[in-house]
Amino acid sequence: MLSIIDKYILKRYLITFSMMLLLFVPIGIIIDVSEKVNKMIENKVPFKAIASYYVDFTVYFANLLFPIFLFLSIIWFTSKLANNTEIIAILSSGISFTRFLRPYIIGATLVSIFALLVGFFLVPKASEGFKNFRYMYLIGNGQNEIRDNSNVFRQISSDEYIFVSSFNSQSQMAFDFSMEKFEKDKLKYKISASRIKWNERQKTYSLFNFKKRKVGETNDILESADKKDTVFKFDLEDLTPVVFIAETLSYTDLTKFIDKERARGSSNINTYLVVLYKKYSIPVSAFILTIIAVAVSSMKRRGGMGTNLAIGILLAFAFVFLDKIFGVLAEKSAAPPIIAVWIPNILFGILALFLLRNAKR
Known part of the structure; x- marks a missing residue:
């Protein structure tokens, strides 16, 4: 009382x-x-x-x-x-x-x-x-300034990893792209490209100076092309989250976001x-x-x-x-x-x- x-x-x-x-x-x-x-x-x-x-x-x-x-x-x-x-x-x-x-x-x-x-x-x-x-x-209009758009590394699944050195949100293009696929801690294949561009209409990606290396038991299989269109599981926008995104999320959404970014190696x-x-x-x-x-x-x-x-x-x-x-x-x-x-x-x-x-x- x-x-x-x-x-x-x-x-x-x-x-x-x-x-x-x-x-x-x-x-x-x-x-x-x-x-x-x-x-x-x-x-x-x-x-x-x-x-x-x-x-x-x-x-x-x-x-x-x-x-x-x-x-x-x-x-x-x-x-x-x-x-x-x-x-x-x-x-x-x-x-x-x-x-x-x-x-x-x-x-x-x-x-x-x-x-x-x-x-x-x-x-x-x-x-x-x-x-x-x-x-x-x-x-x-500094959209690029508010994004973490350099040296972005992400784990997109339990055994797949992607990396880009920089990303331009206006042209939807990333540079120095690489993707690695593992199987039981062993490298299965690696894809690399000097540039990767998102095609909004086709929902595909264009890879320039494309190279793919499949790791075999005795010999590796190499594939290359000046340009290759393909489909990936990830979205380039996911590679460049807004830097202040955590401040804009409620407690529940923030904890989920942190778990997701931790799994991706943010x-x-x-x-x-x-x-x-x-x-x-x-x-x-x-x-x-x-x-x-x-x-x-x-x-x-x-x-x-x-x-x-x-x-x-x-x-x-x-x-x-x-x-x-x-x-x-x-x-x-x-x-x-x-x-x-x-x-x-x-x-x-x-x-x-x-x-x-x-x-x-």
């Missing part, structure tokens, strides 16, 4: 966080409009597309800076409680600091559940609209795993940042609320900085994505326990 103090603090927690979102999201929109308005006018972007973009931008922006908004809102209203000596009065009444934290933890739970659901279902759709608008209208698998693990790590950060914010701002300081806000802003941006650094590290290196994604939470979790211990004293 919530006490009057619990309801009072919980109400302030949720209202201040909501007001922080309502304050900073419009500022973000204004800054974004000022940066892109010339490009929008130049490309004659329809008003409906712009309106839809900024709806998606609101969700995308709020989710991206969610830890900072939450952290600063708690610092703000808890510092006011401390400056008004309300916290001293609460603790002097016999309530322990741990008990004082209860409404904050309840608030963090509500925010985390909301962030989890939004991250699973709403953010993917908003990310798709946000990214598509940018590449459609703001980056010169070079972007770490990028997709980072997106998946962050769906869990960001909501958990709400608890960690809540404890840090309360521990930092619950004591009355000589500099007042300004000192607490300065410390809060420094810690919040340090968290976001670490989150970005380790996210890129997981995508570009051999570091296990799940460890890299959770390191900021682990480090700040240790800091939260340290600050909480001092705050109790």
Whole structure:
């Protein structure tokens, strides 16, 4: 059963966080409009597309800076409680600091559940609209820029592998194509071509400088042609997935997509795993940042609320900085994505326990 103090603090927690979102999201929109308005006018972007973009931008922006908004809102209203000596009065009444934290933890739970659901279902759709608008209208119809179209390797079945060095989505042509077929871990045949082109009308592929080598028991069989039309099981579009595709998928679709790309030997698998693990790590950060914010701002300081806000802003941006650094590290290196994604939470979790211990004293 919530006490009057619990309801009072919980109400302030949720209202201040909501007001922080309502304050900073419009500022973000204004800054974004000022940066892109010339490009929008130049490309004659329809008003409906712009309106839809900024709806998606609101969700995308709020989710991206969610830890900072939450952290600063708690610092703000808890510092006011401390400056008004309300916290001293609460603790002097016999309530322990741990008990004082209860409404904050309840608030963090509500925010985390909301962030989890939004991250699973709403953010993917908003990310798709946000990214598509940018590449459609703001980056010169850059469809090639948003595709992983170089050195693409795929496993298309349990014993078949294909490779292309590069792919052009407009001409639907790939270069330096090769396909290998295995049987019981032994190479059965290999097909290679300098170019492979998809023929939309015939639903076939044209291979240029075609070569095929069948591996025999004693002799290999070689076949070659300047051009050969044939049919394959795969689609060239599958070879070049959109780089940000993982951000646009719901949780269920994302897990299926990752399993499919892992089986194909995708070079972007770490990028997709980072997106998946962050769906869990960001909501958990709400608890960690809540404890840090309360521990930092619950004591009355000589500099007042300004000192607490300065410390809060420094810690919040340090968290976001670490989150970005380790996210890129997981995508570009051999570091296990799940460890890299959770390191900021682990480090700040240790800091939260340290600050909480001092705050109790």
